[in-house]
Amino acid sequence: xxxxxxxxxxxxxxxxxxxxxxxxxxxxxxxxxxxxxxxxxxxxxxxxxxxxxxxxxxxxxxxxxxxxxxxxxxxxxxxxxxxxxxxxxxxxxxxxxxxxxxxxxxxxxxxxxxxxxxxxxxxxxxxxxxxxxxxxxxxxxxxxxxxxxxxxxxxxxxxxxxxxxxxxxxxxxxxxxxxxxxxxxxxxxxxxxxxxxxxxxxxxxxxxxxxxxxxxxxxxxxxxxxxxxxxxxxxxxxxxxxxxxxxxxxxxxxxxxxxxxxxxxxxxxxxxxxxxxxxxxxxxxxxxxxxxxxxxxxxxxxxxxxxxxxxxxxxxxxxxxxxxxxxxxxxxxxxxxxxxxxxxxxx
Amino acid sequence: xxxxxxxxxxxxxxxxxxxxxxxxxxxxxxxxxxxxxxxxxxxxxxxxxxxxxxxxxxxxxxxxxxxxxxxxxxxxxxxxxxxxxxxxxxxxxxxxxxxxxxxxxxxxxxxxxxxxxxxxxxxxxxxxxxxxxxxxxxxxxxxxxxxxxx
Numbered sequence: 318x319x320x321x322x323x324x325x326x327x328x329x330x331x332x333x334x335x336x337x338x339x340x341x342x343x344x345x346x347x348x349x350x351x352x353x354x355x356x357x358x359x360x361x362x363x364x365x366x367x368x369x370x371x372x373x374x375x376x377x378x379x380x381x382x383x384x385x386x387x388x389x390x391x392x393x394x395x396x397x398x399x400x401x402x403x404x405x406x407x408x409x410x411x412x413x414x415x416x417x418x419x420x421x422x423x424x425x426x427x428x429x430x431x432x433x434x435x436x437x438x439x440x441x442x443x444x445x446x447x448x449x450x451x452x453x454x455x456x457x458x459x460x461x462x463x464x465x466x467x468x469x470x471x472x473x474x475x476x477x478x479x480x481x482x483x484x485x486x487x488x489x490x491x492x493x494x495x496x497x498x499x500x501x502x503x504x505x506x507x508x509x510x511x512x513x514x515x516x517x518x519x520x521x522x523x524x525x526x527x528x529x530x531x532x533x534x535x536x537x538x539x540x541x542x543x544x545x546x547x548x549x550x551x552x553x554x555x556x557x558x559x560x561x562x563x564x565x566x567x568x569x570x571x572x573x574x575x576x577x578x579x580x581x582x583x584x585x586x587x588x589x590x591x592x593x594x595x596x597x598x599x600x601x602x603x604x605x606x607x608x609x610x611x612x613x614x615x616x617x618x619x620x621x622x623x624x625x626x627x628x629x630x631x632x633x634x635x636x637x638x639x640x641x642x643x644x645x646x647x648x649x650x651x652x653x654x655x656x657x658x659x660x661x662x663x664x
Numbered sequence: 665x666x667x668x669x670x671x672x673x674x675x676x677x678x679x680x681x682x683x684x685x686x687x688x689x690x691x692x693x694x695x696x697x698x699x700x701x702x703x704x705x706x707x708x709x710x711x712x713x714x715x716x717x718x719x720x721x722x723x724x725x726x727x728x729x730x731x732x733x734x735x736x737x738x739x740x741x742x743x744x745x746x747x748x749x750x751x752x753x754x755x756x757x758x759x760x761x762x763x764x765x766x767x768x769x770x771x772x773x774x775x776x777x778x779x780x781x782x783x784x785x786x787x788x789x790x791x792x793x794x795x796x797x798x799x800x801x802x803x804x805x806x807x808x809x810x811x812x813x814x
Contacts, residue, residue, distance in 0.1 A: 393797065427804045427807055427811075431803035433773060435773040439668070439671065441670075
């Protein structure tokens, strides 16, 4: 091959590294003589030589096959063996491998023991609850839950309401302050009534009916403002309230309750004992007959009043009503925050 | 049909009977809601998957999840007395990291394949294999230490 200016570089490299064919050396030297510029370039190549660096790889011991690697490899094989992941050929090879090594067989035995067995004694008890329920059943379940929550909330709220009323400001203090003053005159005033209780039921009813505003008066001054001074009017009296009054009467009869006497003192006893305001037995019965004649057992007014009584009881006396001429004349609502009355009849 | 299996699986994981019952019930409710979309053959898998994810939610809410990836067998385990291998194994399972316990329970209790376990737990087959391997090694070491003590 002829050396030319186009292909001289490989020959340069072979010459410098001593790999140039002996037959080509003469031709190569002649070429350099004919091309002095390239001869000078060759001499520049001779000066280029990279120094040898002493760089060594540290931690060659990590490159050796370690016992840990063998152990990990064995564990991988062992787990695959007990999991059944090894193919036939691999499995047989592994069995052969461990056959002559008792320590490995022990390890395999331990791995085999790690297989968990389900405890069939653990059972889900209430399987009936897992069956599919129809839509109505689901609705009823949720409705029952909602009802239970409402009842619970109402129960708790009424509990708190009752507690507040009992310890309300003025209630206890008022009675306590009145007690020493009332003992004597109250006894004097009440005594004849107690004596007459058995013979004059109508009179009792009047006295007891008059007790009711007094009790309301104790609960709070605001309520007192709303309730006008009681005027005894037989026609307007609502005898459906007899049931509420009866327990107080029983208390009066049972003992000389100091509190009762104290309360009684605040009643205008003169007005109560006024013969004009006392209803006789005949008058009372006549009134009842008149009322019964006016209203049938299932009259709208009676049902309305019964419903209002129930609402009043449920709301803790927050809902009330006034009766005029046997008809409900207005509805009243009294909460801690607000109180109002809705008239139902035109004046 | 599978309520005992699901209940057992959840109970072994969270060790709270009441919550386990709730989770089973919740899973069945979801099953009935989606009954039209679940094949009969997939019912068991659906129940396990739903129960597993509900359990994870419960654990997260309770912040009771313990990360025990690097858990080592304590040196004082020999203080506890065990009568047989089953008790030792139960104790060891309790000490497993949650995910390892889950996959090995599904594997041994239900005989699920790696793929099925992956479907239930949203893991790849390779991850399932790794977790099962780690669980087996942990259990083996635990049993080995206990047997040495005994």
